[in-house]
Amino acid sequence: MKVFTTGQVAKICKVAPRTVSKWFDSGRLKGYRIPGSQDRRIPRDSLIKFLKEHGMPLGDLEDEAMAKVLIVAQDQVLIENLKRELPTERSFKVAVAASGFEAGIQAESFHPDCIIVDFSIGKVESLQICQNLRRNPDFAETILIALLPDVGSPMSFDRSTINETFKKPFDASLLADRLRNLIGTRKELV
Numbered sequence: 001m002k003v004f005t006t007g008q009v010a011k012i013c014k015v016a017p018r019t020v021s022k023w024f025d026s027g028r029l030k031g032y033r034i035p036g037s038q039d040r041r042i043p044r045d046s047l048i049k050f051l052k053e054h055g056m057p058l059g060d061l062e063d064e065a066m067a068k069v070l071i072v073a074q075d076q077v078l079i080e081n082l083k084r085e086l087p088t089e090r091s092f093k094v095a096v097a098a099s100g101f102e103a104g105i106q107a108e109s110f111h112p113d114c115i116i117v118d119f120s121i122g123k124v125e126s127l128q129i130c131q132n133l134r135r136n137p138d139f140a141e142t143i144l145i146a147l148l149p150d151v152g153s154p155m156s157f158d159r160s161t162i163n164e165t166f167k168k169p170f171d172a173s174l175l176a177d178r179l180r181n182l183i184g185t186r187k188e189l190v
Contacts, residue, residue: 002044004041004042004043005042006040020040020042029047066088066092067086067180068093068110068112068114069112069116070095070107070112070115071083071118072097072121072129073117073121074098075118079096082175086176090176092176092179098121100128111138113183113187116147117145120147123157127158127161130146130161133161134161143163143179143183144162145179146162164182
């Protein structure tokens with residue numbers, strides 16, 4: 001478990017160390033004192049919880065505390081359902097792309113932990129997105145999830161670039177739980 005000093009928390013929050021001490025002493029920021037000393041220590045999960053409760057930016061903690069998900073889709077209903085199931089309060093940060101080109105730009109700037117590709121945008125384009133991401137060493141560990149349309153007959157393609165598939169229609173809350181588990185094995189989500 002990672003812990004922070006009041007000085008480190010002050011830098012993260014961009015406030016004076018005395019302000020952090022006041023938060024700690026008033027009980028709003030949870031932590032402990034080092035025995036035989038006045039020094040305070042704040043556990044990482046307590047700090048993240050405090051920042052979220054007070055609407056403060058996570059700053060440098062965001063990358064390690066948030067599950068970043070890129071949704072590549074054009075179906076607005078699907079996008080809204082997924083956004084509802086992947087809220088910031090549950091440690092998710094979501095970005096959306098409508099095409100392969102946008103997905104490439106978003107992936108480079110957003111650095112997602114998981115990319116969900118809706119194959120309804122087109123099988124060829126969807127496969128191209130997955131293959132291009134896998135060729136890039138920066139995205140070798142990125143979780144790729146394919147949302148396959150229910151077209152009656154099973155879609156045949158090389159699934160080696162994809163970690164998981166979900167057949168539409170599916171329960172968005174089950175996908176959210178699966179994402180928490182998959183990303184949670186790599187990051188300590190709060």
